[in-house]
Amino acid sequence: xxxxxxxxxxxxxxxxxxxxxxxxxxxxxxxxxxxxxxxxxxxxxxxxxxxxxxxxxxxxxxxxxxxxxxxxxxxxxxxxxxxxxxxxxxxxxxxxxxxxxxxxxxxxxxxxxxxxxxxxxxxxxxxxxxxxxxxxxxxxxxxxxxxxxxxxxxxxxxxxxxxxxxxxxxxxxxxxxxxxxxxxxxxxxxxxxxxxxxxxxxxxxxxxxxxxxxxxxxxxxxxxxxxxxxxxxxxxxxxxxxxxxxxxxxxxxxxxxxxxxxxxxxxxxxxxxxxxxxxxxxxxxxxxxxxxxxxxxxxxxxxxxxxxxxxxxx
Numbered sequence: 001x002x003x004x005x006x007x008x009x010x011x012x013x014x015x016x017x018x019x020x021x022x023x024x025x026x027x028x029x030x031x032x033x034x035x036x037x038x039x040x041x042x043x044x045x046x047x048x049x050x051x052x053x054x055x056x057x058x059x060x061x062x063x064x065x066x067x068x069x070x071x072x073x074x075x076x077x078x079x080x081x082x083x084x085x086x087x088x089x090x091x092x093x094x095x096x097x098x099x100x101x102x103x104x105x106x107x108x109x110x111x112x113x114x115x116x117x118x119x120x121x122x123x124x125x126x127x128x129x130x131x132x133x134x135x136x137x138x139x140x141x142x143x144x145x146x147x148x149x150x151x152x153x154x155x156x157x158x159x160x161x162x163x164x165x166x167x168x169x170x171x172x173x174x175x176x177x178x179x180x181x182x183x184x185x186x187x188x189x190x191x192x193x194x195x196x197x198x199x200x201x202x203x204x205x206x207x208x209x210x211x212x213x214x215x216x217x218x219x220x221x222x223x224x225x226x227x228x229x230x231x232x233x234x235x236x237x238x239x240x241x242x243x244x245x246x247x248x249x250x251x252x253x254x255x256x257x258x259x260x261x262x263x264x265x266x267x268x269x270x271x272x273x274x275x276x277x278x279x280x281x282x283x284x285x286x287x288x289x290x291x292x293x294x295x296x297x298x299x300x301x302x303x304x305x306x307x308x309x310x311x312x313x314x
Contacts, residue, residue: 037295
């Protein structure tokens with residue numbers, strides 16, 4: 001019991017230090033916990049999931065209202081009760097982020113860059129496109145010129161379509177092989193992205209979550225604390241990894257803390273996810289009632305998780 005209270009205290013302390021924004025936390029809850037179980041949830045049940053992070057009912061309602069106004073969520077009514085799910089646009093963006101957040105080991109780089117000339121777009125379309133590409137990890141090399149070493153092509157095409165530029169945007173793929181040495185490429189990376197800030201974000205992630213490893217290895221966490229730690233872990237991780245252009249190792253300064261942060265996140269998540277699922281099964285209600293097993297895609301996170309059925313026979 002004392003050990004369990006120690007873990008709860010550690011999670012409380014980290015929540016107090018990080019003070020996660022309620023609207024951003026709800027985005028994390030939808031991506032990590034709600035989508036694998038069908039993608040819909042009663043508002044009251046969502047408030048129950050957010051409560052262990054210090055979010056009261058009023059704050060949850062306000063945050064959900066804002067996310068709906070921004071086009072992320074949509075509601076259906078059943079009497080006086082509201083059930084929320086992602087809009088089609090919101091789901092596409094979540095799926096694109098999911099591929100980055102829960103990826104396994106990075107793939108080798110093809111040494112090809114995707115370059116988007118946003119300066120050729122007009123007015124509001126330019127700003128919409130610039131903001132969307134920045135959210136996808138594109139860096140700005142020069143005013144009106146954004147680039148990425150290995151973007152998600154479907155997400156780029158969707159961003160162009162939403163900016164009204166499908167089929168007429170200036171997008172090119174290019175390689176500096178044979179023209180530039182590695183040092184010059186590193187200079188480009190340093191110009192287009194603030195790698196010092198990103199390194200500090202990863203270092204802070206490691207400092208915040210490494211202390212949990214020995215506690216998890218001692219198996220002293222309850223389903224509730226596993227859920228709180230899992231959501232907090234992914235909340236902080238996604239805010240780091242979605243800033244990261246995922247540059248190949250040869251373009252990064254050494255030592256680079258990103259790889260260590262990825263491995264820590266993967267190892268912690270694999271260790272606590274099943275116990276956190278127990279908490280969700282006990283507390284989360286969807287439009288169809290209590291949740292069932294998560295969808296098959298869930299078990300592919302971080303290169304592969306152990307399913308509840310497999311754990312039962314382990």
